[in-house]
Amino acid sequence: MEKNQLVDIWKQQLHDVFSLVKAGRADDKKKYRAEGFLHALRLSGVVSDREVNDIIEQTHQDVFGESVAERQARKATLNALKENDPDAYFNIPAVERRG
Structure with a gap:
C-alpha cells in the first residue's frame, strides 16, 4: 500500500472515533485500533508528528466544529x-x- 492509502485509512478511523464520541457512543475498541494504526504509521516513518497533529486538528474541526x-x-x-x-x-x- 502507498503512504496516502495508509494515511487515508487512519483518517477514516479517526473520523469514526470522533463521530461516535460526538454521538455519545464512544467505542474504546475502535479508539485503540486507531491509536495502534497511528503508532504503526509513526514507527514506519509514514507520518511525522506534525502531519499527525494537523490531521487530528482538521478531523476534529470537521466533526466537532x-x-x-x-x-x-x-x-x-x-x-x-x-x-x-x-x-x-x-x-x-x-x-x-x-x-
Whole structure:
C-alpha cells in the first residue's frame, strides 16, 4: 500500500472515533485500533508528528466544529461551573452543555 492509502485509512478511523464520541457512543475498541494504526504509521516513518497533529486538528474541526483546544477549554469551563455552581450548570440546557 502507498503512504496516502495508509494515511487515508487512519483518517477514516479517526473520523469514526470522533463521530461516535460526538454521538455519545464512544467505542474504546475502535479508539485503540486507531491509536495502534497511528503508532504503526509513526514507527514506519509514514507520518511525522506534525502531519499527525494537523490531521487530528482538521478531523476534529470537521466533526466537532471546533479545534481541540477550543473544545478542551469549553469542557474545562463547564466542569468548573459544575463543581462551583451546580445550579448554574444544570440551568444550561443539556443540548447546549453537550455541544
